[in-house]
Amino acid sequence: MTRSPSRLPAGAKARAPLALAALEALYPDARTELNFRNPFELLVATVLSAQATDVSVNAATPALFERYADAYAMGRATPEDVEPLIRSIGLYRGKARNLVALAALLVERHGGEVPNDFDAVVALPGAGRKTANVVLSNAYGYPAIAVDTHVGRLSRRLGLSLQNNPDKVEADLQRLFPRERWVFLHHALILHGRRVCHARNPRCSACELREFCPRIGVEP
Structure with a gap:
């Protein structure tokens, strides 16, 4: 039996391209911060x-x-x-x-x-x-979205997913964003989570995504 996809937050499809454009402007070269050679x-x-x-x-x-x-x-x-x-x-x-x-x-x-x-x-x-x-x-170069704590937190705060399970967050993001931008997306969300949208005391006033963030200023 095929499982039906989870319900997306209201307005998620409209927010997704706005979030992607803002992240592309902020972190055009987003990549993993782990050092590796192979x-x-x-x-x-x-x-x-x-x-x-x-x-x-x-x-x-x-x-x-x-x-x-x-x-x-x-x-x-x-x-x-x-x-x-x-x-x-x-x-x-x-x-x-x-x-x-x-x-x-x-x-x-x-x-x-x-x-x-x-x-x-x-x-x-x-x-x-x-x-x-x-x-x-x-x-x-495999198209994928790796959902860590930053990606999960930002997905919920930005109104892109209602899910807490990482696999379900991944599925929601895959529905909302172009496949060719999945790798960039998870790196950019991680960077934004580390630099601006902290788990505690998010820097909402300095956030370039604040205009369309439904949870701005709300504690997690």
Whole structure:
């Protein structure tokens, strides 16, 4: 049985092009703020970024990638080998276990390469739908919207979605925005969430989207 799409907020279809135009003007070069040189490094950095800041991840990964440059090297390590290199990142013990396990699976199933396949990435330890969207969109140009806390919060505040479930927010945004702008959209929303539309004390008076924001000045 096909599930019917969720109800969009009133006025969402009219606000969507306004939001996109404003974000394009504000963040024309929006991209991930994680540092990486190849798909493997992006996958590792994205797994590390769960419940952690990109700044903390970027501070830890140079030493990590110097020691473990690819899936073959990391897959031969133990979690105890990896832990000291990522200790500054939240939940580092569990992430160390996942990194070693996912690297071993990349070697076993994919010749050490990150597959350009959504289901294959989701199946890796420590990965999920958001991780797959981030990795495939940034590494391979896959059209995707990765919904993190910023994207979810802004989608609700801007009246683009009524949903709290990230998968449902993603589906709403996909209905409202052109497929070719999905990757840009999630990067721009993340930047706006970090710089202006904070979870606490959003800077509404400085927001370029305030003229059509239905929740301006309203606490979350």
